Amino acid sequence: MGSSMKDVATLASVSLGTVSNVLNHPELVAPDTAARVHRAIRELEFIPNAPARQLRSHHARVLGLVVPDISNPFFTEVARGVEDAALDAGYVVILCNSDAQAEREDRYLAVLESQRVGGILITPARKSLKPLGRLLGNGVAVTLLDNEAPAQDVCSASVDDRMGGALAAEHALKLGHRRLVWLAGPTDIPQVADREVGLMNAVRSAGASVQRLAAEHMTTASGEMAMEAALSQGMEFTALVCANDLLALGAIRALNRAGLRIPDDISVIGYDDIEFAASAAVPLTSVRQPKYELGHAAARLVISECEDPASHAHQRVQFQPQLVARQSSAPVSASETLGR
Amino acid sequence: MGSSMKDVATLASVSLGTVSNVLNHPELVAPDTAARVHRAIRELEFIPNAPARQLRSHHARVLGLVVPDISNPFFTEVARGVEDAALDAGYVVILCNSDAQAEREDRYLAVLESQRVGGILITPARKSLKPLGRLLGNGVAVTLLDNEAPAQDVCSASVDDRMGGALAAEHALKLGHRRLVWLAGPTDIPQVADREVGLMNAVRSAGASVQRLAAEHMTTASGEMAMEAALSQGMEFTALVCANDLLALGAIRALNRAGLRIPDDISVIGYDDIEFAASAAVPLTSVRQPKYELGHAAARLVISECEDPASHAHQRVQFQPQLVARQSSAPVSASETLGR
DNA sequence: CAATCTGATTGAAAGGTTTCAATTGATGTT
């Protein structure tokens, strides 16, 4: 079975406390003693017991990552950023998919609290941050991921969603489109709401029109359904801006099935710029977010708070999105322009 | 701060041991005592300290999931299966991307050992299972994921990769193709090797020819590079079978850039049937694997071993793959057939 | 030479649980 510090101490003929010092305060121990202890550690293949350590020190190198859905390539990439930053710091990441359901999120938060994680990275399933209050009270470092912190007591790392919405709209407007559709996701997702605000402002100030269409979830399946329903009701437009790439990919399927060509009949603009956007049926114009960097930055924030809560100052890091034009968007056709 | 079992015991006027019994052996405690304790738990918002519990009981409801790359939608979906099974059983999953690098895998295994996880689900980065020996010796439940267990001392959940390779080959052969290319990944990945065996056998016994092309990693980028190199060397063929969908998606880009049409000039067959295979430039014919089920089954195996190591019998679960025909594969063209 | 200081090491307590042998009180048996 695994050996403990006691075994190491015995083999190296020192006390338990000295072994602990070798591990945690090497500056306190004489070089040759340290060498002896290290030899014993190697000999016994001693691996510290993290739970025991955490019990005594109240310091855990474990992070909880709570995201709506890791199947969404956006979050997959964010998760990679989180994980790499965590591993660098000797931390480990517990993956929690909330499916954007409050109930599931609550269950996970309880489990994470029970596990006494040092920090939590969360893209909340709902606006209220109440459920996080308990955690904060118990000294857990919380960082909001892809959401801007509303209050002063947490860090956050996010991307400017209003600007992203505006970028998408301006791209469509610049191509001459006047009749847009905004394919939104659930209204209570803050990212969606912000993108919508940015888009609406841009469209209005250009005097163009935009219709709102809501998908139930941020998935291809939902996007396909929503677009199919809209088309069957005779909705007319020349450009479609989607709250994320999955919705766009789904909507494109419905559009194709209805005999509409992209970008000839309809220009489509996605959001996130997931890897598959580039290999889609028609390479997708999209608003790129620095996904990996977002996760990486968020993890570094939360880790720094874990390491030294006392001197930690809460921060909000915000990244800028960027429009990537591909074949799915094109100037509005002449017939369309005249057709009105 | 969080309250402990001692606080609960005091409030409910019982001993510590009784509180523990309420939590772990409710059958031993009188109904009204239990009720009193539960009231106290609710009152104090007591949440058990999992690390302390694990320290004493040597039983942790924590799993390590080690995969090459969660960005690969195949593993994303597998991970969802793992996570759902875990949450159902009150377990939590630590996500570890090995990037298929032995060094990174070793680092993670050490961290997982330090965390004293109850079980590990792993798609090994290399053939040797040596590094797992230590863990097994220390009583950690190990289950091989998407790999068949070679020995008796671990469980495994996998998909029949030889059959998958054969399915892909037979599909191409049935469509009349006689000059195939097998776009393989790194040779030391067992899944790739097995698929290759299945494919080669099928092709040979049909008397057709197949050339082997190797990509460095199982990614779109690698697929694109490999195919580009092959084309620039004048490789000729009518059907391309890929070791996974990402390679296929990448290869298709290179093929398109070279002016080749799919499926008119080249039929392409992928492997995994990731969600994006269906929305690709040309919907991709692929070998479907029950990804979610694979993860779910593997997690259930490892959890059952965690819960009751004594009565646990190691098992190998194997799923069957299935060919999904889409537009990327078509009968070999007449000119091609005659051209030989 | 006594007193003080410094650096290295030690020993014991504490952290929150589970486990198990021991105790208690009530019920049933002879």
Next chain:
DNA sequence: AACATCAATTGAAACCTTTCAATCAGATTG
């Protein structure tokens, strides 16, 4: 009435660390 049985509860030890006050041996100082 004495005893055995049984269910419920208790108390203390154990799990493996970290922490910190206390000790010790030398070196430095006055």
